[in-house]
Amino acid sequence: MERIEMSDKELKRLEVLRQVLDGVVSQKAAAERLGLTDRQVRRLLRRYEAQGAAGLVDRRRGKPSGRRLAPSFKERVMARLSQCYADFGPTLAAEHLAAEGLSVSKETLRGWMIEAGLWQAARGRRVTLHPPRPRRARLGELVQIDGSPHDWLEGRGKRCTLIAFIDDATSRVMHAHFAPVESTQAYLSALQDYVTRHGRPVALYSDRHGIFTKHDPEDEAPTQFQRALDTLGIAGIQARTPQAKGRVERLFQTLQDRLVKAMRLTGISDLLSANAFLEPYLVEHNARFAQSPAEPNDAHLPYEGKAEELARCCATHHRRKLSKDLVLSFRRQRYIVRTQGAPRYGLRGANVTVVVYGDGRIELLHGQEVLAFTVFDATQDVPQPLDDKTLNARVDELVEKRTPKKLWRPGPDHPWRQYPEPPPSEGGKEAAP
Template identity: 50%
Template sequence: NNAFSAQFRTHVISLLKERYRDFGPTLAGEKLHEEHGLSLSTETLRKWMIAENLWREKRRKTARIHQRRQRRPCYGELIQIDGSPHHWFEDRGPRCTLIVFIDDATSALMGLRFAPAETTQAYMETLGKYVTQHGIPLALYSDKHSIFRVNNPDREGELTQFTRAIKTLGIEPIHANTPQAKGRVERANQTLQDRLVKELRLQNISDIASANAWLPEFITAYNKRFAIQPADTENAHQALRHSAEELDFILSYQSSRILSKNLTFQYKSSEYQLKNVGHGYRLR
């Protein structure tokens, strides 16, 4: 602490006030090093920030004890998925949802995608990009949201659009019984709601399309900082054996309808008729 000149300290404090006012000491220190070439310990920075009323030590809450589920040993063996609604763009843009895919073995972010809301389509789009880039994981671990499970007892055994799609791809659906069971993705959401919000601000990004275009850069930096090595070096992902056209079909909305003799069917209160394949063609 005493090794730094008053001029250096003043410069650091000025940067904190101008660009990193609500950053914690750890993230502020990373940004000072990455963006400005300034290196000092987190502890020194914390003391300076407290002295300048830029940081308050947080009281540690007495956490309820939950036995953490042991990590799967292999990368790609289990992917935790979740949607995180939040004011990601603060007051610069609308509230939206971040779809998060995280590897259970390594805590690596495998997929991020902003969407207006947590919908089947948002998960389908995230999954499509995921399997194209990484291959097919063995299982997806989600909560019991209606996107993932039909919760109506009268429709027991039916599959949701998303679950039908992943089973077609050979992915096992697993549903968590408690939020604590998918703690890794929940903790990642908390980290993202701090770090990603601030990164979006620094990048001056305020819309979904721009954010999605930039997210791969963030994922690379995040995984370098937080991902760990798996217990087993085997990559459990399987090769994607579907063409782009086949994948698009699998990840589309699908519904069965009865075709009448006149080649008509009902869908969402509307009637549709197929064009005749040949002269006078009708079902017999």
């Protein structure tokens, strides 16, 4: 007797139809249990009475699907995939292939890639060790910030860091830019751009690096970034674990896959081109991954100051004291305050703020007054203290500048080589002088 392979769905139909024929269940009740109409149940009964259990087996089983893709199309897709997208995931590869007119579902492509050895199927479901924190309700209530040092240009250019600000309520990337290193000035520049575009958020959520907070409890002086936040009325909150600011961490995981490959296809190889490419890319990224907030009201407050005041706030500030001759020293240079001929005795011994902008420009401030000055000494290369985020960039710079020192050796016609070599003594040792 031929063995019939039946699915669970077909076995359930067989059991219910037998109960109908035995008079235990009515056709209407059977239709409700099977999720079918009365007419479909009567049709299945006729097939069962005529063919037995084999009549309930799906007639399409073992036959090729009518919606199958042509083998020639599969060959074109796989050839293009191997040529340009061999290390892409199925979802990302399907998006790029669709843009080229080769539309195929990501699951179909996943099967083809597994068959070709270009993708490995995931084993089991991932275990979530850290329960997700509920999102904030409004845009601008909490913005997570962080930097990701990575080989974003894949060796086509120098290693750099991506500074990103992402909103907690919407997962919308509010700001991102590439910087040579993850430094205080990189975050201050990002803060200036953010406030200019969106206004002042309620709070920024960061890690506990020295850029954002002092680790010495007895040091009450704020960091440069804390000073800027206090001036703008923005709260700074530090997370205790990377998982606490999981949205920005997952953002970097996504961008290290998608953004890196997008820049590879475009051939970007320098920081300037990468930042120019990033802005339109983030528009598409937010359109795909951002979501609507629970409440439509925006929590940002507008910045009502002038642009130059915001730029001054987002520069680095250093305190110095003027001498009796109205001179101060900063980075091994002397700055002489010009008084335009009028005596300024009140400035003697006064505290002055040296404001250093991101482009290297310097201002001297006494309160709100900008002081004119003359630089007495030439610019000097002053080594700055490094932290763990800037150390690697500094060592890479030193490696590039380092050239191997060639040892000098006299030529064969040099006078030193005109003297004969001393004869070896007995036992292979040289004779004593």
